[in-house]
Amino acid sequence: MDNDQITRFTMLWTQTQNSVLAFISSTVRDFSDADDVLQSVARVAVSKFDGFDRTGDTQAFVKWVITVARYEVLAFLRDQSRDRHEFMSDAIGEIAQAFVELAPEFGSRQHALSQCLQKLQDRSRDVLEKRYAENLKTDRIAELTGLSPNNVSMILNRAYKTLRLCIESRMTEAQA
Amino acid sequence: MNKPVDDLIQDYLLEQTTKDEERWLSDWVRQSPENARTFAKAALMHGQIRALLSGEKQAHDSGAMAVPVVSVDSGDRNSRLGVRRSQRMNAVVTATVALFAIVGMTFLFWNNNLNRNGQIAENTAGIEIVLVAASEDVVWQGEERKFNTPFQSDRLELKQGIVTLRLPQGVEVTLQGPADYELMDEDSTLLHSGLLAASVPPGAEGFRVETPTLEVIDLGTEFGIELDANGKATVSVFDGEVKVGLKDQKTKKLLKEGEAIQWDQKGAIEPTDFNPTPYQRIWPVSSGIEQSEGAFRLLLPWERRLRLLRSNDEIFIAPERPKTFADSLTVNISEAGDYSHNDDLTPATLESGELIRSYIFFFRPDKDDVPPREKRINGTITFQNPILGMIVKERELTDSAGQFYRSRAGDALRNRELEFFSDPRGDRISLSEDRRTLSVSLGGVSPDIIRVVVSTGGSQHASAE
Numbered sequence: 001m002d003n004d005q006i007t008r009f010t011m012l013w014t015q016t017q018n019s020v021l022a023f024i025s026s027t028v029r030d031f032s033d034a035d036d037v038l039q040s041v042a043r044v045a046v047s048k049f050d051g052f053d054r055t056g057d058t059q060a061f062v063k064w065v066i067t068v069a070r071y072e073v074l075a076f077l078r079d080q081s082r083d084r085h086e087f088m089s090d091a092i093g094e095i096a097q098a099f100v101e102l103a104p105e106f107g108s109r110q111h112a113l114s115q116c117l118q119k120l121q122d123r124s125r126d127v128l129e130k131r132y133a134e135n136l137k138t139d140r141i142a143e144l145t146g147l148s149p150n151n152v153s154m155i156l157n158r159a160y161k162t163l164r165l166c167i168e169s170r171m172t173e174a175q176a
Numbered sequence: 177m178n179k180p181v182d183d184l185i186q187d188y189l190l191e192q193t194t195k196d197e198e199r200w201l202s203d204w205v206r207q208s209p210e211n212a213r214t215f216a217k218a219a220l221m222h223g224q225i226r227a228l229l230s231g232e233k234q235a236h237d238s239g240a241m242a243v244p245v246v247s248v249d250s251g252d253r254n255s256r257l258g259v260r261r262s263q264r265m266n267a268v269v270t271a272t273v274a275l276f277a278i279v280g281m282t283f284l285f286w287n288n289n290l291n292r293n294g295q296i297a298e299n300t301a302g303i304e305i306v307l308v309a310a311s312e313d314v315v316w317q318g319e320e321r322k323f324n325t326p327f328q329s330d331r332l333e334l335k336q337g338i339v340t341l342r343l344p345q346g347v348e349v350t351l352q353g354p355a356d357y358e359l360m361d362e363d364s365t366l367l368h369s370g371l372l373a374a375s376v377p378p379g380a381e382g383f384r385v386e387t388p389t390l391e392v393i394d395l396g397t398e399f400g401i402e403l404d405a406n407g408k409a410t411v412s413v414f415d416g417e418v419k420v421g422l423k424d425q426k427t428k429k430l431l432k433e434g435e436a437i438q439w440d441q442k443g444a445i446e447p448t449d450f451n452p453t454p455y456q457r458i459w460p461v462s463s464g465i466e467q468s469e470g471a472f473r474l475l476l477p478w479e480r481r482l483r484l485l486r487s488n489d490e491i492f493i494a495p496e497r498p499k500t501f502a503d504s505l506t507v508n509i510s511e512a513g514d515y516s517h518n519d520d521l522t523p524a525t526l527e528s529g530e531l532i533r534s535y536i537f538f539f540r541p542d543k544d545d546v547p548p549r550e551k552r553i554n555g556t557i558t559f560q561n562p563i564l565g566m567i568v569k570e571r572e573l574t575d576s577a578g579q580f581y582r583s584r585a586g587d588a589l590r591n592r593e594l595e596f597f598s599d600p601r602g603d604r605i606s607l608s609e610d611r612r613t614l615s616v617s618l619g620g621v622s623p624d625i626i627r628v629v630v631s632t633g634g635s636q637h638a639s640a641e
Binding site: 018019021022025026028029031086087088090094095097098099101102106109110113114116117120121122123124128129131132133138142146147148149150151153154155156157158160161163164167 | 218219
């Protein structure tokens with residue numbers, strides 16, 4: 001790639017990498033595994049970027065890189081020595097399409113989320129950080145906080161619900 | 177599938193689903209683009225949460241600019257991908273990584289308005305609580321709390337005294353100091369130490385109180401927890417049922433009214449004698465009654481089997497759990513004044529939707545020791561909040577019984593209405609102008625019931641019939 005392509009790829013990738021990771025994580029739920037798959041997607045995307053339409057916009061890039069990610073996810077799941085079927089991989093085509101359709105909202109949703117995270121209570125925020133920033137499982141979070149695992153799950157579920165409603169509310173306000 | 181789809185999606189993303197649930201979810205996603213979109217929004221949110229919180233943590237830990245998520249290495253997967261590891265490619269990759277670092281940092285900082293060292297625009301500290309009652313000897317650790325003024329807190333420390341707090345959903349928690357109580361969520365709390373009694377209205381079932389080792393889940397009840405300085409915990413159920421068990425164990429024991437368990441440092445949960453003595457001071461404070469004199473006697477939660485109560489000299493008061501009516505309620509008395517005739521009654525309809533408290537006033541003479549005809553039973557009682565209305569006639573008493581918690585008192589309520597006729601045996605009641613003080617003078621021969629409906633501090637509208 002020439003420097004212009006590098007710059008363009010970097011800009012496009014930076015705008016979409018979190019959402020690509022979210023797509024990957026919808027079927028590869030372990031954070032470390034999802035990161036590995038993301039690296040694979042980045043490598044493939046870099047190597048094949050020459051073939052991506054130079055005039056393509058962010059939406060087109062998302063569609064293209066999600067397709068790359070879709071196949072990397074399926075390859076990862078196939079290569080894993082698992083004794084059970086990942087049912088959600090059967091729906092990966094539909095999930096990929098939904099992510100492509102959501103692409104125009106990636107930035108605004110993340111912006112809304114960052115504002116909504118500020119509305120969370122300290123306890124909820126603490127549990128979310130342990131789950132997502134420190135990659136701790138429910139039982140370990142329970143040990144560290146003195147809560148029961150059931151309580152940790154409940155706090156996470158309530159936080160998700162709060163965030164989801166807050167995001168949708170802000171998205172609706174923005175569109176009004 | 178009984179679980180709501182949104183909950184199922186969250187459980188799936190947290191790796192907490194069974195294979196059957198995953199199969200169902202996969203089929204559901206594939207059913208329609210709308211379903212797939214719903215799932216994608218949830219997965220997107222999870223991914224973005226991770227990106228935001230991970231980036232913030234990295235910035236905090238390093239004290240420098242965050243490194244973006246993606247890094248490129250030359251691990252074994254390269255051979256699987258068939259990527260030629262030429263020097264040119266490595267240079268491209270290296271340059272790309274460098275550009276990622278620069279652009280990624282910019283991106284993260286542009287989006288990062290979560291600097292914990294900065295000012296947070298809105299108040300995010302804690303759950304909204306209202307102090308509704310307190311003993312005179314209350315001493316708080318830290319800020320004093322005002323009556324009926326909502327405040328936000330996630331941890332309360334009471335040095336001494338007794339306070340009653342109303343939480344979201346109408347749950348009332350009474351603490352006797354010294355006590356240390358933390359609120360993690362509107363229905364999930366932690367007692368670090370002290371004595372606690374909780375009254376949970378219908379609709380708020382599932383309210384939890386934990387101690388460092390135990391978890392108590394309310395199933396619609398009044399219960400108490402005593403946690404002493406040595407870590408010994410006693411859970412007592414005054415009304416209804418709870419589930420109780422060790423926090424790290426899924427199996428919980430069902431505890432019913434009049435039962436108690438104890439946990440000590442040895443680690444076992446054992447049944448113990450039901451002993452309400454530690455809670456004797458709490459109930460009068462949490463009852464909503466400011467003062468009373470004369471024949472009134474407040475029943476404690478474990479004394480409220482109305483069918484068993486008889487006395488020639490006492491009018492028993494049985495508080496019922498706070499509740500919000502789904503339907504409107506017809507009362508016989510809605511205005512201040514004196515009532516000694518049926519013509520004096522001021523019937524009205526209380527509209528639904530507000531949280532109220534109610535009390536049964538219950539007089540039932542001893543059938544084996546019939547008092548003289550001229551005997552009268554008198555008492556005056558003042559509530560902390562205004563009386564919204566009173567039900568004193570049999571028809572309205574039985575019609576409304578199902579709306580109140582103490583519906584099992586229905587049978588005991590029959591043929592118990594007040595009798596307003598002008599002779600020495602007639603019943604008389606007076607409601608003060610401020611609607612907080614009720615005076616009763618009952619004929620001492622026949623049983624009587626009054627259901628008193630009291631405001632909790634919110635507004636309630638009565639429309640006259």
